[in-house]
Amino acid sequence: MKLIVILLISATSLFAQISADDVHTFTLKNRMKILVLENSAIPNANMYLFYKVGSRNEYIGITGISHFFEHMMFNGAKKYGPKQFDRVMEANGGANNAYTSENITAYTNWFPKSALEVIFDLEADRIAHLNFDTVMIESERGVILSERSTGLENNPLEQLWQEIQATAFVAHPYMWPVIGWESDIKNWTKQDLENYFHTYYAPNNCLVVISGDVKLDEVKSLAQKYFEPIPAGPKPRKVHTVEPPQTGERRVFVQREVPSPYLLITYHVPQTGSDDYYTLDLLSSILSQGRSSRLYSSLVEENQLALEVGTYYGDAFDPTLFYFYGVCNDAVKASELEKAILDEVAKLIDEGINENELQKVKNQKLMEFYRTMETISGLSNTIGTYELFFGDYKKLFTAPDDYKKVTVDDIKRVAGEYFTEQNRTVGILNTEEEQ
Amino acid sequence: MKANERWIIVDGRGGGRLILFWFTFLIILSSISLAQFKLPEYETVTLDNGLTVYLMEKKDVPLISFSAVFDGGVIKDGSTSGVASFTAEALRFGTTNYSKSQIDSLFNFYGSNISTYANADFSGLYTQFIKDNTEKLFPVIKEIILNPSFPESEIEKRKQRWIAELDQAKESPRSVIGSYFNKHIFGDSPYGNPVNGTKTGIGSISVEKVQEFYQTNYRPESTAIALVGDFNSTDMKKLIAEYFGGWKNQRQKLISDLKADNTPFESASAYLINKENATETTFLIGSYGTTMNNEDQTQLDVINTILGGRFTSWLNDELRVNAGLTYGARSRFAQYKLTGTFYISTFTQTKNTEAAIDLALKTYNRLFEKGIDEETLLSAKNYVKGQFPPDYETAASLSGFLAQKFIYGLDDSIINDFENEVNGLTVERANELIKNYFPKENLQFVLIGKADEIKDIVAKYGKVIEKSIEEDSY
Numbered sequence: 001m002k003l004i005v006i007l008l009i010s011a012t013s014l015f016a017q018i019s020a021d022d023v024h025t026f027t028l029k030n031r032m033k034i035l036v037l038e039n040s041a042i043p044n045a046n047m048y049l050f051y052k053v054g055s056r057n058e059y060i061g062i063t064g065i066s067h068f069f070e071h072m073m074f075n076g077a078k079k080y081g082p083k084q085f086d087r088v089m090e091a092n093g094g095a096n097n098a099y100t101s102e103n104i105t106a107y108t109n110w111f112p113k114s115a116l117e118v119i120f121d122l123e124a125d126r127i128a129h130l131n132f133d134t135v136m137i138e139s140e141r142g143v144i145l146s147e148r149s150t151g152l153e154n155n156p157l158e159q160l161w162q163e164i165q166a167t168a169f170v171a172h173p174y175m176w177p178v179i180g181w182e183s184d185i186k187n188w189t190k191q192d193l194e195n196y197f198h199t200y201y202a203p204n205n206c207l208v209v210i211s212g213d214v215k216l217d218e219v220k221s222l223a224q225k226y227f228e229p230i231p232a233g234p235k236p237r238k239v240h241t242v243e244p245p246q247t248g249e250r251r252v253f254v255q256r257e258v259p260s261p262y263l264l265i266t267y268h269v270p271q272t273g274s275d276d277y278y279t280l281d282l283l284s285s286i287l288s289q290g291r292s293s294r295l296y297s298s299l300v301e302e303n304q305l306a307l308e309v310g311t312y313y314g315d316a317f318d319p320t321l322f323y324f325y326g327v328c329n330d331a332v333k334a335s336e337l338e339k340a341i342l343d344e345v346a347k348l349i350d351e352g353i354n355e356n357e358l359q360k361v362k363n364q365k366l367m368e369f370y371r372t373m374e375t376i377s378g379l380s381n382t383i384g385t386y387e388l389f390f391g392d393y394k395k396l397f398t399a400p401d402d403y404k405k406v407t408v409d410d411i412k413r414v415a416g417e418y419f420t421e422q423n424r425t426v427g428i429l430n431t432e433e434e435q
Numbered sequence: 436m437k438a439n440e441r442w443i444i445v446d447g448r449g450g451g452r453l454i455l456f457w458f459t460f461l462i463i464l465s466s467i468s469l470a471q472f473k474l475p476e477y478e479t480v481t482l483d484n485g486l487t488v489y490l491m492e493k494k495d496v497p498l499i500s501f502s503a504v505f506d507g508g509v510i511k512d513g514s515t516s517g518v519a520s521f522t523a524e525a526l527r528f529g530t531t532n533y534s535k536s537q538i539d540s541l542f543n544f545y546g547s548n549i550s551t552y553a554n555a556d557f558s559g560l561y562t563q564f565i566k567d568n569t570e571k572l573f574p575v576i577k578e579i580i581l582n583p584s585f586p587e588s589e590i591e592k593r594k595q596r597w598i599a600e601l602d603q604a605k606e607s608p609r610s611v612i613g614s615y616f617n618k619h620i621f622g623d624s625p626y627g628n629p630v631n632g633t634k635t636g637i638g639s640i641s642v643e644k645v646q647e648f649y650q651t652n653y654r655p656e657s658t659a660i661a662l663v664g665d666f667n668s669t670d671m672k673k674l675i676a677e678y679f680g681g682w683k684n685q686r687q688k689l690i691s692d693l694k695a696d697n698t699p700f701e702s703a704s705a706y707l708i709n710k711e712n713a714t715e716t717t718f719l720i721g722s723y724g725t726t727m728n729n730e731d732q733t734q735l736d737v738i739n740t741i742l743g744g745r746f747t748s749w750l751n752d753e754l755r756v757n758a759g760l761t762y763g764a765r766s767r768f769a770q771y772k773l774t775g776t777f778y779i780s781t782f783t784q785t786k787n788t789e790a791a792i793d794l795a796l797k798t799y800n801r802l803f804e805k806g807i808d809e810e811t812l813l814s815a816k817n818y819v820k821g822q823f824p825p826d827y828e829t830a831a832s833l834s835g836f837l838a839q840k841f842i843y844g845l846d847d848s849i850i851n852d853f854e855n856e857v858n859g860l861t862v863e864r865a866n867e868l869i870k871n872y873f874p875k876e877n878l879q880f881v882l883i884g885k886a887d888e889i890k891d892i893v894a895k896y897g898k899v900i901e902k903s904i905e906e907d908s909y
Contacts, residue, residue, distance in 0.1 A: 041495060042827075087814070093822070094818075139757065139759035143761070143762055149714060154608065259602040259606070260602075290548055297539070307603055327603065374498070375825070375828050
């Protein structure tokens with residue numbers, strides 16, 4: 001008895017539900033670009049504001065200021081003083097959050113559709129007239145120091161992570177942690193914050209994405225009313241530093257008392273949107289997505305060498321790192337896990353993968369795509385991310401096809417090109433260094 | 436989501452703050468009114484073997500969420516700590532016709548994952564797949580639920596890693612403090628059982644113990660399957676009947692006589708867990724709370740929103756925004772079937788431990804001393820109403836609700852009358868509820884930190900019971 005109707009989905013009908021044509025775009029006179037997606041599945045909407053500034057725009061002495069700035073954006077402007085941004089938003093049924101990466105700073109507002117105009121008013125006020133209250137700066141410093149220490153306290157990998165970035169990069173600002181070094185957090189000044197604001201927080205350095213139960217015309221007129229009068233700023237200085245090629249393996253050790261060692265291995269790889277991007281992203285899935293992935297099935301389950309393994313290839317404007325990480329199983333040495341990971345890498349380069357394995361990770365990408373499409377916040381975040389990192393939000397809708405173009409030969413070639421000994425940095429965190 | 440955002444700093448802006456400018460800054464507030472959010476239509480079917488099935492069509496993406504829940508969780512661990520969680524995971528270790536690696540490979544090949552888990556009250560299985568693959572995966576899901584083979588080799592391998600993971604988890608105070616808290620509140624009664632068990636418990640697990648737990652707790656008449664997604668209900672019903680209609684469990688059903696022991700605490704006490712290399716103190720303060728189907732819960736959650744459930748809540752405002760003592764402070768009700776807890780949670784640098792606890796207590800006492808005012812209540816009501824619909828936006832969350840409905844006997848009115856319930860909360864009623872539900876006397880403190888440096892401070896709040904984080908039990 002097989003009564004379910006099996007629909008064979010073709011690539012073209014995949015996106016019948018929401019397509020690139022559903023995203024409307026317009027640009028204000030101050031060059032602020034706004035993307036709108038109408039979707040009335042729930043009576044809610046969101047507004048995502050992406051500023052093209054992150055820790056890569058910092059320099060020694062003010063490391064972490066992008067993230068600190070993100071906090072200060074909630075601490076008072078002209079119409080809405082200290083605490084009022086959150087208080088007014090929540091009283092109108094809205095909630096917010098924000099995140100800072102090496103590349104961007106994103107502000108996220110989720111609200112019932114009735115609050116749309118209030119959100120415009122709140123955002124316009126802080127973009128145009130952010131105020132730096134000395135008392136708020138000091139209490140926020142304490143908050144950030146707590147955020148930094150609680151991250152390190154609860155996650156040894158975070159400690160190793162910052163050391164390996166500082167080792168793998170010698171020139172590019174990707175070398176310091178997004179949260180910044182403790183002494184910089186303690187010492188940056190109000191003047192540093194003001195300079196930062198005037199350099200990066202202009203409408204022409206911001207991308208806005210709104211999705212949910214809204215109407216394009218209404219969004220347009222509110223944008224014209226609230227955002228358009230804010231003057232454009234000068235174009236921020238380009239990050240021109242290029243990390244020189246790595247010419248030999250680097251190693252770093254971090255001492256910390258832990259039940260078993262933590263391991264990180266990185267390789268320099270190209271940025272998001274580059275020719276090899278889709279291949280590298282699929283490589284990451286082949287290695288670590290799901291229990292049948294190469295690293296998990298071999299190192300965690302079959303050989304019991306690790307409690308946890310993974311890979312990470314994040315969005316980046318500039319050439320970045322491809323990470324392998326792992327936590328050793330009880331009584332397993334870091335060197336054993338390192339060798340096992342490198343053996344898997346070598347196997348990938350020597351033998352490549354088969355069509356079935358490639359199809360698997362393409363299917364995983366398709367699932368991810370649908371999951372993104374299921375929520376208005378997933379849509380806004382992803383549309384914005386594609387617009388920023390790929391230069392065009394439409395790339396989101398062609399992503400399943402773009403992944404489809406990757407071949408087994410691409411996988412083998414790209415693994416061989418980047419996963420080399422001289423391009424590698426290895427970091428180990430353990431109670432004591434292995435002899 | 437395209438990329439794993441694990442390494443990006445995502446700010447948790449979900450805790451609480453104080454009203455410095457309250458009297459000088461007047462916000463004209465009105466009550467917001469949404470089109471009352473309703474649970475989408477669904478169908479309930481009971482098969483001849485007693486299995487309950489919920490079907491809800493949702494066609495915005497071509498995915499199907501499959502959630503199965505089994506009435507038997509960690510509170511049924513008995514003398515083998517961790518056996519509920521271990522058994523749940525062991526369902527995926529192999530079946531009559533599929534090996535563990537075949538199961539993993541099949542789900543991954545179709546872009547999916549399958550997870551099995553246990554929590555205090557129940558065990559569960561969850562997966563989501565592209566609708567075209569329904570008939571490829573149903574035979575596997577069926578065997579995982581009906582015919583797990585519990586191979587010894589897989590069980591032994593997993594036991595070893597599980598034990599190492601228990602040590603690893605203690606590196607992160609925030610991931611284990613809940614287990615210490617429940618142990619302290621519920622003691623040796625079943626709700627004190629740690630979800631992931633102890634090393635001794637896991638070490639004693641055998642194929643027989645897993646079989647025993649499975650046979651006792653996985654039965655069609657105490658199981659529900661909730662399906663939400665892009666399917667036709669009539670076709671899906673036939674498919675479910677075909678795959679799950681033949682499930683039988685011949686074992687005699689045990690009638691559970693579990694009762695929660697909620698005897699009030701006679702004195703305040705502090706459970707101090709020493710972590711030698713800690714630089715922070717992570718702590719919870721609380722006592723008993725409410726059960727899952729408490730009729731006042733929606734209104735209690737509005738009150739808790741004010742205390743510690745949102746960024747501008749009192750706790751977050753005082754401890755984070757005004758004092759800069761922590762990155763976040765919050766409070767919540769953790770509800771179970773037969774009991775529950777209420778607690779305040781935060782963390783701070785070791786040297787600020789006393790300041791943070793004192794400020795948390797002082798802020799909490801405002802609930803009893805000053806109570807809630809009209810304007811704050813209106814803001815909180817608007818907030819919970821505005822944030823409610825996204826909670827039920829996805830097939831995963833809707834199938835989760837239907838599954839919990841089965842386990843806890845929840846009524847759809849929790850969703851359908853949510854807005855009325857919120858609107859009905861007045862200042863008088865709020866202050867009445869505070870008196871009835873929020874624990875005031877003999878609060879219990881659970882702290883993880885460097886004991887030598889905070890022991891004397893902690894003694895001020897109650898009788899200190901000290902334990903090393905390295906000890907196996909919680």
